[in-house]
Amino acid sequence: MAVTLKDVATLAGVSVKTVSNVVNGYAFVKPENRRRVEEALAATGYRPNVGARNLRRGRTGFLALMVPELSIPYFGELAGLVITAAQRRGWSVLIEQTQGTRTRERATVDSLGPHLVDGALVHPEALEAGDFPDPGTGIPMVLLGEHAVDVALDRVAIDNVRAAHVAVSHLVSLGRRRIAAIGVNPRRGTASLRVAGYTAALTDAGLSVVDSLLEPADKYHRANGAAAMNRLLDLPEPPDAVFCFNDLLAVGALRSVAEHGLRVPEDIAIVGFDNTEESAFSLPSITTISPDKAAIADAAVDLVHARITGAERTPPHEVQPPFSLEIRESTAGTAVPGGL
Amino acid sequence: MAVTLKDVATLAGVSVKTVSNVVNGYAFVKPENRRRVEEALAATGYRPNVGARNLRRGRTGFLALMVPELSIPYFGELAGLVITAAQRRGWSVLIEQTQGTRTRERATVDSLGPHLVDGALVHPEALEAGDFPDPGTGIPMVLLGEHAVDVALDRVAIDNVRAAHVAVSHLVSLGRRRIAAIGVNPRRGTASLRVAGYTAALTDAGLSVVDSLLEPADKYHRANGAAAMNRLLDLPEPPDAVFCFNDLLAVGALRSVAEHGLRVPEDIAIVGFDNTEESAFSLPSITTISPDKAAIADAAVDLVHARITGAERTPPHEVQPPFSLEIRESTAGTAVPGGL
Known part of the structure; x- marks a missing residue:
């Protein structure tokens, strides 16, 4: 049986009118009531009678x-x-x-x-x-x-330049000096912004940008991260830290480091980007930018x-949601014992 | 500019009629031509003029x-x-x-x-x-x-009973005798089938089913796997292997084992289910059933x-796609050096 507005109202302990106001996106609903209605909507899986309503609205x-x-x-x-x-x-x-x-x-x-x-x-x-x-x-x-x-x-x-700056500055603050980047890709807008933040953070710390430490990645998959890290570890002077432009690249880099018999973070610290749940459970867990x-x-x-x-006819908006740096074992030096 | 049937035909090197036959799901297309058309469809992102075609067909x-x-x-x-x-x-x-x-x-x-x-x-x-x-x-x-x-x-x-049997028999073949299961859940149909395969494999090997080694999981998230493994490791006689009903539970179990200072697979072997890409890159990589x-x-x-x-008016079909067992480091004993 389909869930009705009334079912949602009963569960939320508010009037049907309040539920209707929330569903229709009206602004004047008390925050507490809105929260209760949204919880009840999620719990019941209520959906408006889309057919009728859309016909009416031409949607x-x-x-x-x-x-x-x-x-x-x-x-x-x-x-x-x-x-x-x-x-x-x-x-x-x-x-x-x-x-x-x-x-x-x-x-x-x-x-x-x-x-x-x-x-x-x-x-x-x-x-x-x-x-x-x-x-x-x-x-x-x-x-x-x-x-x-x-x-x-x-x-x-999110502000990708600032986020990359935060990630790289964290590595600098740990004393790392040869910090690589994995994920450079001129065709990807976010990659260029992250390179800009990486470069600015190094410059602000008085470090120079070393071309051989800028690793390209065509796709941002785990295998690309492993391949890039393999190349970095083959350098005459390998990096002591790496900023990966997403968590999958970081997961691949982590595997490459382990396969070379090196330790994270002792030998190489790793920072990822995205805070996917995988990064919280990997061994070691991965420090990451969390949008x-x-x-x-x-x-x-x-x-x-x-x-x-049609409520909005103004020029385009740019919304920048917040981000944070989740510090985990891949930079914190408090890796769990055991493992491999 | 929208991609046309003709663009697809040119790229595939076949006639427009052949492309049309593939798009409309007709049976009589040479396999080689079908393959070339499907590749061209994927490469171009062609989509039929949905509006017109659906109106015509009432879809x-x-x-x-x-x-x-x-x-x-x-x-x-x-x-x-x-x-x-x-x-x-x-x-x-x-x-x-x-x-x-x-x-x-x-x-x-x-x-x-x-x-x-x-x-x-x-x-x-x-x-x-x-x-x-x-x-x-x-x-x-x-x-x-x-x-x-x-x-x-x-x-x-896939045949879940048989898949679970294969997974558990693999652990038995490695000499494991206290094999736990994580993911028991009477409300989930597949869980019951996997328990049935687990039980049958133990019985076939002359091993008894130990209730305390059957760990429930409400959700199949990484945190549930870690919590279940923590409980198993607190037993007076912990398991020497664990079959997890999905890869996320296995990833959580892996972390719990590492946090207890134990090694995978030496102390505890782990098998997962689903062959998600994460299981191929985790440290150690996870042996898993691959549907x-x-x-x-x-x-x-x-x-x-x-x-x-309307081509099909017969009684319901049941299709069982194939599966395989991907043997990786979490049971193979050839873990990469280094790591944590």
Whole structure:
């Protein structure tokens, strides 16, 4: 039996009107009531009678989310949070995968018309500014991730330059002096920003940037991290620390270091990026930049909702959710005993 | 610019008619041509003019996929493969998350009508037989995973009893005699099947089933695996091996063993389930049951396609994709040097 507004109201201990206000995204709901309603919505899996409501409003009831690959944990986690955030607004989420290639990203962005979805959250890796449909002619679109294209769309991304600076400064503060970077890739907007933060942190510490310590990565998979670390360990002067541009690269680097009979963090300290759950459980656990993924998902859904409902006609917004540095065993020097 | 059938045909080096035959799922296409077209479809991200075609056929162009949580790597990987398989049939995929609770699963199944999607692939964890809409009245639905409910729907699942038997027999063959299981959960259909395979393998080896070695897990997250392993290591006689019902539980168990100063596999051998990429890179890497996930996704999409196009009116099918045992460091005793 379908869950009704009344079921949600009973569970939350509020009126049906309050539930309706939350579901429809009205602003004037007491925070405490909003929290109780949102919990009850999540617990019951309530969804508005989409068919009727959308017909009335001329909407499809669908939101598209474009990501490179769901099998990359960051995108799996983010997609889960987007689905949850969208459900609170009565949207079902359609997921499109592009493998991060410009051809696929362009084909996806082209296919997302108002016949299909009410709006889209897109996480491009290779799109160029001219590839986007003219804003205003298509559906509302929000950019996820700091992809460096100049296009007049709302965006949600943490400050990647500052985050990279924090990560590298942490390694500097531990006394590391030959700090490598894994994940350099001129085609990826975020990679360039992270290189900028890495370079600035080294410069601020009076260290020079050594070209041979800048390791490229085509994909950001575990195998790419291992291959890059293998190359770094073959250098005449290997690094004493490495900043990886995502956690998967860090997991691969960790394996490479272990296979060389070296220790993390004693011989080589490692910092990752994304704070995927895997990084908290790996042996050793991985210090990582932790973007507030729930805040990213919520902000993106709120922005596209505001555009769709027409409440928002101002120039594009840029929202920067917070991030933090999670210090773990891969830099803290307090690795658990035993293991291999 | 949208990709056309002609672009795909040019890239594949076949006629437009051949591409059209593949896209529309007709049977009589030479395997070599089918392969070339499928590669070209993937490379270009071609999608049929969904709007026009669906209007003509009275379809929505959407397929729903219901999973517990996308942040669980197995479901992230599987969802990615389902999206790829569905795209070849011209479908976009809508993803619904249930957290594996019966309330949410029921609400989702109820909401999936023909106004929303053409068909659904559902991976339930708690649904009971009476919770499903009467087949024939709703949209075609295919069950994923061996959830033990008696309902007349097509299903796709590996043979979980046999897979668990293979995993435990591998531990027996290494001389292990106190083999624990982590993941017992009477509410999960697959858990009961894996317990059955575990029990049968022990019995076949002349070993008795020890109740204290059967560890429950509510969720199948890394933290649950660590908590269960902590309890097992507190036993007067701890196990010398453990079969975990998924890779995340195994990753948690691995951490617990390391934190106790014990070694894997010397002191405790570990086998997981799912062959997520994480298990291939963890330190040590984890021996695991590897279901053919691409075959699961393809079979499920093919089954729902056959029901939707009406080509298939026979009684429900049960498809059992193959699986294998990936033997890695957590049982092979050839762990990499170094590490922690």
